Amino acid sequence: MPAPDAFEQAKQLFLDGLQAFEAQRFDDAERLFQSSLALLPGRVSTLINLAATQVKLARPQDALATAEQVLAAEPGNADAWFHKASALGQLERHREALAGYEKVLALGTLPAAEPWLRHGQTLQALDQPERALTSYERALAAAPGLAQAWSNRGGILREMKRNEEAAEAFRQALAHGADPELHHYYLASVSAQPTPPTAPAHYVETLFDDYADEFDAHLVGVLGYRAHDTLVRQLATLGRGPFRSTLDLGCGTGLCAPLLKPMTQRLTGVDLSSLMLDKAQALGLYDSLVHADIVDHLRGTDERYDLVTAADVFIYVGDLEPVFAALDHAMQAHGLFCFSAECASTESADFELLPSLRYAHSERYLRALAARHRFDLLQLIRAPIREDQRESIPGLFVYLARR
Known part of the structure; x- marks a missing residue:
């Protein structure tokens, strides 16, 4: 007692x-x-x-x-x-x-x-x-x-x-x-409720922190994801490069890094998920990794990139105007901006939020953004991004050059 x-x-x-x-x-x-x-x-x-x-x-x-x-x-x-x-x-x-x-x-x-x-x-x-x-x-x-x-x-x-x-x-x-x-x-x-401009940052961060350990195996092995491969391999056919400084927006675990590293002197990745960045760090291919929102990084960086890539990133960003506006600050003249987007079901809307919780963009909208922000369209191709419930998801792969 x-x-x-x-x-x-x-x-x-x-x-x-x-x-x-x-x-x-x-x-x-x-x-x-x-x-x-x-x-x-x-x-x-x-x-x-x-x-x-x-x-x-x-x-x-x-x-x-x-x-x-x-x-x-x-x-x-x-x-x-x-x-x-x-x-x-x-x-x-x-x-x-x-x-x-x-x-x-x-x-x-x-x-x-x-x-x-x-x-x-x-x-x-x-x-x-x-x-x-x-x-x-x-x-x-x-x-x-x-x-x-x-x-x-x-x-x-x-x-x-x-x-x-x-x-x-x-x-x-x-x-x-x-x-x-x-x-x-x-x-x-x-529903028909107004579409928010982006997915909530805390939603994206939590989603990918929880997904980090199985991300590569599930995305590539189960969903047949190939946007990173299509985006970078097609870039190599444009006859540009090598590049001085490349930014991999929404780099995740670093799926693009093995493809980008041979064509650039310096490779930087930025992502909202700290656990994804840990996986990317383990590759040993990035010269710098930044835990940040992509627009915040573009606005705040002192670096001037001559290549910026975004593979399967804009499925979580509807309104791309802030991204393009921030690129005005972060890119060198004549630099390349290459990205993928999911195809919208209609050309009448700039972008739409699908029941999959992914954004899709119209080709018309992407062309208008490029013209408004002083980019020349080098190439735009349509190709599958991934599979969803055994259906191929159509994507747009866009290659732009700063004027």
Whole structure:
């Protein structure tokens, strides 16, 4: 039995840990909970909050061990099961995570909305969208204002091409406090709502940070992506170069680098995703890598590039006027700007946001931009960019020279 002063000290450390957790100071919260446990070992309430904190810190092995410590003492503790399932999900042990959430729901001692939400997310990770929809419906039956469930439901319906239902789900998500910029972007992809000029920067950054480890294998191997290869190999036929300084806009993991490096003295890459840049750095082909928005970099750089490339970058940028305007600052006279774009379904619009959440551009718009910003069109070809659901996605490959 701890001494009274030790008990009071442990209690205060626990309360301080809760306060740190609520303030999202998770490192502090973990330290405080561990200090409390040093004085009161095995205290279930402290262990449960420690497991929750370790999940927030993305340390699933630690969270799993902490949750198991609770379950050894209290096999029916729903909170511990919930944190165990969350940790298993982070470890990509999705079938075990699903069983964990089902255990939480069977115990019935926690509010049902969040477990059903996580159940749906886990089913999505297991590529079971129809079942996931049912889980989200159960979550919304328990908590009609759960914005994340509306958002996830909308995402599945969008992928199923049930656009009207998807639009309503995104409207409900917005009505219940979901990220406005992101969900107006989602809504515009499936409805007649005005098209935003670009994808939200935080959406693109998160998307590619999450995608970094499997990007090359999935994009090239699964989706048959070839925009980088088509863009640079066609550039080589124009009889220009070698180049002094090349900028690879939206360089990602560096797919263009092996093709660009032999034709340039200096190669710079810029990307929004820090994890993508880590992969590019490992290639050892870039002289410089910059973590930045492409327009911000073009506006702020002291370098003057004689070659700028953008392979499959403008699928996340609708309005290209700021890009072309920034190139006025960053390019040498007679330099080349070479890029790919997805073909719009109509020439009547400058650009459109597709249900795939990708932008597509009209040839008319790209020609007008080039003329307005003092570029001569050297070549424009149409060729596939990638495959989507076994259909070839048509692209435009544009080669411009500064006057």
